[in-house]
Every structure is written in structure tokens, then in C-alpha cells.
Amino acid sequence: MTTRAAHTTARVSVVIPALNEEETIAAVVREVPRAIASEVIVVDNGSDDRTAERAREAGARVVSEPRRGYGRACRAGVEAVEPSCEIIVFLDGDGSDCPELMDRLVAPIGAGAQDFVIGSRTRGQRERGSMNFSQLFAGRAAGLIVGALYGVRYTDMCPFRAIRRDALARLKMREETYGWNLEMQMRAARARLRVLEVPVAHRRRAGGESKVSGTLQGTIRAGTRILYTVARIAWERT
DSSP states (O other): OOHHHHHHHSOEEEEEEESSOTTTHHHHHHHSOTTTOSEEEEEEOSOSSSHHHHHHHTTOEEEEOOSOOHHHHHHHHHHHSOTTOOEEEEOOSSSOSOGGGHHHHHHHHHTTSOSEEEEETTTSOBOTTSSOHHHHHHHHHHHHHHHHHHSOOOSOOOSOEEEEHHHHHHHOOOOOSTTHHHHHHHHHHHTTOOEEEEEOOBOOOSSSOOSSSSSHHHHHHHHHHHHHHHHHHHHOOO
């Protein structure tokens, strides 16, 4: 199946969790290639700015999840996708991901070759200053742990990813905060999904402040949650 056929036969929904991203969200929504995506859902995760308004103006469907937490926002987006959706793409609303590269993630799934495709910022071209040392280290370290546990080696915990909707449902995701991405990768590896990692470009955020790496407190909080997620999933019996 060609890439074009995959785009026209698979229904793709894009989920963008967003918290106080009024400076960037409209541009991110507009950059999503509509030849690939049948809908764009922005999950307003308790913003106190004009994130929701800007997203609607740009053509997104806005879903509200007032309980803050990255995992909660992602889950709300998943629950809101149209019934015909076959593939779900996740990306951040800060302008750091490159939606124009979405076909790299979607095409292998639409062609029936993969179940889960994750972008790797560490293997792709990164704009100077787009990732700090702690992000690079965390991605590599998590990849080593997952590889040792399940035999699937990742190089990143990039939020830019695509997964078959039915495969995601089987993973029974539980994480409500920063560990969502890692939980998906660990559960996908343990479930023996067909996993592919592809290089993607990465930019500095286009505006606002990172909720994870923008402050020392945020970095510590995210790191702690990621370690907890590794331990929790590794010790689960099922």
C-alpha cells in the first residue's frame, strides 16, 4: 500500500493536550496536514488564558479536561475521537513538534506494517536549545530500562507519536500525569505491539513556558513521576 493510499483509507484523529498555550496553539493546529488528519482535537487542560478560544479559531474541536495532568488530558482526547477513527496521533501544543512530518508516523500504521510509531528527537535534527540534558538523559535511560525488561529499545519519550486506536485500547492506560508517554511505550513493548521508532525534527517551543523542563521544580516532579511509572509497570503482574 502506498503512503497516499494509507492516508485516504485510515481515519486519523490528532489529539493535542494544551495548558496555557495561547501563544502557540493556533499555529500548531494550522500546521496539522488535513490531507492526513480527519479531525484535530485540542484538550484544554485547565488553562486560564485563551488557549481554547485560539484553538477553535484555528479550526480545532476543543474538549475540556479541567483536572490538570498530561495523562488526563490525553485520555480525554482519546475518549473524544470520532467513532470512525482508526489511528490516533499525539503531539504537543507548544510548537516544538513538527506536524508536517506526520506522514512518517501514520503511513506505516495505515499500511498495516506497524501498530505504534514514535518519533525520536534524539535521532532527528534538533534545533539548538530545543532539548536540555535532563530530557536527553531521561529518554536514553528509559529506553535502556524498557529494552532490558521487554526487548524493545527506545531512544526517546517523544510526545509526537501515532498508534492504532484498538491497540491503544488494549493497553489499558492508567497514568494521569507526566508518565503517560513512558507508560504507553512500556505497555506497547510488553504487549508485543509492532513498534517502530523514526527520526523526527524538533524545535524550541514557540512561546510560553514548559511545564516540565521550564523550572527546576517541574523537572524534579516529572522525573519523580517517570521513575514511579517505571517501577509500577515493571511490577505489574498483568
